[in-house]
Amino acid sequence: MADPQNAEAKPKPAAAPPAAPKAPASMAATPWEDELTRRLAEQYPDQITEFSTYLGQSFLVAKPAAVVSIVEFLKLEADFDYLADLTAVDYPKRSERFDLVYILYSFARNERIRIKTRIADGEKIESVVGVHLTANWLEREVYDMFGIEFANHPDLKRILMPDGWEGHPLRKDYGILQMDNRWVKENLGIESGQ
Amino acid sequence: MSDPEHLSETVTAALREAPAGEGGSARRMTLNMGPQHPSTHGVLRVMLELEGETIHTARLDIGFLHTGIEKEFEVKTWQQGVPLTDRVDYLACLSNNLCYALAIEKLLELEIPPKAQWMRVMLVELTRLNSHLVWLGTHALDVGAMSVFLYCMREREDILRIFEAFSGQRLMTSYIRIGGLALEPPRGWDQAVRRFIDAFPSKVDEYESLLTRNPIWLERTRGVAVVPVADLLDLGVTGPCIRAAGIGWDIRKSEPYSSYDKFDFEVPVAAEGDVYARYQVRVEEMRQSARIVKQALEGMPEGPWQADAPHVVLPDREKMKTQMEALIYHFKIVTEGFLVPQGEVYQTVESPRGELGYYVVSDGTARPFRVHMRTPSFGNLQGLPAMIEGRLLADTIAAMGSLDFVLGDVDR
Numbered sequence: 252m253a254d255p256q257n258a259e260a261k262p263k264p265a266a267a268p269p270a271a272p273k274a275p276a277s278m279a280a281t282p283w284e285d286e287l288t289r290r291l292a293e294q295y296p297d298q299i300t301e302f303s304t305y306l307g308q309s310f311l312v313a314k315p316a317a318v319v320s321i322v323e324f325l326k327l328e329a330d331f332d333y334l335a336d337l338t339a340v341d342y343p344k345r346s347e348r349f350d351l352v353y354i355l356y357s358f359a360r361n362e363r364i365r366i367k368t369r370i371a372d373g374e375k376i377e378s379v380v381g382v383h384l385t386a387n388w389l390e391r392e393v394y395d396m397f398g399i400e401f402a403n404h405p406d407l408k409r410i411l412m413p414d415g416w417e418g419h420p421l422r423k424d425y426g427i428l429q430m431d432n433r434w435v436k437e438n439l440g441i442e443s444g445q
Numbered sequence: 446m447s448d449p450e451h452l453s454e455t456v457t458a459a460l461r462e463a464p465a466g467e468g469g470s471a472r473r474m475t476l477n478m479g480p481q482h483p484s485t486h487g488v489l490r491v492m493l494e495l496e497g498e499t500i501h502t503a504r505l506d507i508g509f510l511h512t513g514i515e516k517e518f519e520v521k522t523w524q525q526g527v528p529l530t531d532r533v534d535y536l537a538c539l540s541n542n543l544c545y546a547l548a549i550e551k552l553l554e555l556e557i558p559p560k561a562q563w564m565r566v567m568l569v570e571l572t573r574l575n576s577h578l579v580w581l582g583t584h585a586l587d588v589g590a591m592s593v594f595l596y597c598m599r600e601r602e603d604i605l606r607i608f609e610a611f612s613g614q615r616l617m618t619s620y621i622r623i624g625g626l627a628l629e630p631p632r633g634w635d636q637a638v639r640r641f642i643d644a645f646p647s648k649v650d651e652y653e654s655l656l657t658r659n660p661i662w663l664e665r666t667r668g669v670a671v672v673p674v675a676d677l678l679d680l681g682v683t684g685p686c687i688r689a690a691g692i693g694w695d696i697r698k699s700e701p702y703s704s705y706d707k708f709d710f711e712v713p714v715a716a717e718g719d720v721y722a723r724y725q726v727r728v729e730e731m732r733q734s735a736r737i738v739k740q741a742l743e744g745m746p747e748g749p750w751q752a753d754a755p756h757v758v759l760p761d762r763e764k765m766k767t768q769m770e771a772l773i774y775h776f777k778i779v780t781e782g783f784l785v786p787q788g789e790v791y792q793t794v795e796s797p798r799g800e801l802g803y804y805v806v807s808d809g810t811a812r813p814f815r816v817h818m819r820t821p822s823f824g825n826l827q828g829l830p831a832m833i834e835g836r837l838l839a840d841t842i843a844a845m846g847s848l849d850f851v852l853g854d855v856d857r
Contacts, residue, residue, distance in 0.1 A: 279788070280788075332678065334681065335819060338817040340806050358678075358692070363791070363793075384676075385680050396515075409508075420513060
């Protein structure tokens with residue numbers, strides 16, 4: 252969460268006591284340290300760049316190449332046996348444009364952690380389907396919505412949008428009213444879906 | 446139908462013995478089920494490859510109800526996002542409202558007064574009853590028991606009337622807002638809820654008398670769609686479906702939100718993991734939800750129903766007309782919304798279908814930077830092929846009904 256995306260932040264509400272709390276400039280995360288982070292830091296000394304906690308939720312930032320290995324380590328060695336969610340966030344102004352977010356849960360520890368990694372547009376990342384089957388559809392959705400490709404995914408194709416659709420709707424440069432006019436014309440026989 | 450599981454094994458075995466090559470493959474038939482099929486309760490396409498009556502492979506095609514809700518969040522203000530959440534899982538609107546509101550309130554670090562929290566719990570449990578009633582009625586209808594549907598819709602109507610009294614809407618209530626509730630609870634709400642909840646447990650007995658020992662129901666549901674529990678977890682199946690397979694995991698207990706830790710209820714669990722066990726778990730959940738609603742009703746705290754946060758919550762009408770500050774806040778909130786501190790949060794609640802999660806990213810402005818929904822139906826539906834492959838085609842309907850997915854929730 253380094254750089255705010257909207258360069259022009261909205262002006263603060265005019266002075267009307269009591270004033271609204273001021274939004275901090277960046278996410279005020281605090282370091283996360285416990286037995287698990289020590290083991291992870293030992294296992295992946297150069298691969299994990301940050302351990303943080305924000306609002307009581309812990310996350311780590313890892314390099315893309317290590318993600319599958321970390322997810323597998325957490326599953327086998329630390330009981331994080333359920334991949335609750337996998338999604339992406341687009342920061343178009345950043346050189347490594349996408350944040351991929353893996354949300355893991357451990358039934359044994361009753362604990363949730365997130366793994367975040369940054370990848371550039373066009374860069375491929377290894378699929379975690381081999382570790383968690385549920386990633387199959389989740390990765391397809393990320394591919395469909397953001398155009399992030401997963402290497403060694405068993406069936407990487409669009410899941411929510413039609414197969415022949417051009418563009419990836421959840422990218423920030425994809426307009427809210429934008430659509431694939433060619434697809435709409437060919438398949439629906441109308442000029443526009445609007 | 447005699448013993449469906451046994452029969453399915455015999456058929457599969459017979460087909461395995463059939464000569465391979467042309468003769469074998471000629472027996473395969475591809476059957477397209479949906480997108481418009483009554484038992485999918487939405488638009489879901491299932492491509493089935495059949496060997497006789499046995500399903501060899503099942504492939505799912507989803508996305509027919511994709512409406513780009515996640516994208517739409519990014520052009521709305523934070524509070525304007527609430528009505529969008531209603532439209533995701535249209536049978537559990539308030540659960541979605543609650544999850545979204547809790548996520549934003551966490552980012553804002555707002556404290557919600559006890560009355561609002563208890564009111565939320567009560568309404569969300571009524572939502573669970575509403576959702577389970579629709580599920581039970583339609584599931585029984587799919588499997589062939591027509592009358593259950595009429596009984597369930599009768600009680601559902603009462604719940605919808607309660608929702609209407611609270612919010613003015615029967616289905617898309619948007620009643621839980623960031624910072625509390627949308628409106629003050631209506632006069633006489635407690636009598637309406639009490640009338641309903643006092644009568645409800647005997648209604649559950651009625652449904653059970655129609656189904657629980659009904660031989661046809663037992664034949665159609667017992668031993669159907671069983672998947673090893675490790676596979677269910679691996680596939681991301683949550684909610685009643687894994688509780689019916691022996692895992693007593695309920696987010697209301699494990700990660701309590703909105704004062705759930707102050708309520709006394711049990712998490713029903715069954716061991717068999719079949720369609721019948723899912724039925725048992727959900728029916729028992731209805732009784733437990735009724736218990737929670739009753740506790741909420743009896744212990745409802747006094748006090749405000751909105752957070753003390755004038756920059757987030759719209760001011761009282763009276764104040765707005767008499768106080769300058771209130772008018773300014775009203776104008777600010779309505780015209781440009783409120784700012785949410787930069788950060789990200791993942792909030793889960795136990796929706797009637799399982800784990801519902803909102804992953805929300807804020808860049809410090811008045812609009813969400815990214816809202817992602819981890820919907821329970823999406824995870825549950827991914828478990829469907831494992832439940833029906835190698836089994837009889839007729840069991841597909843029972844298996845789909847027992848998963849209780851809402852296609853709006855799958856496709857968003």
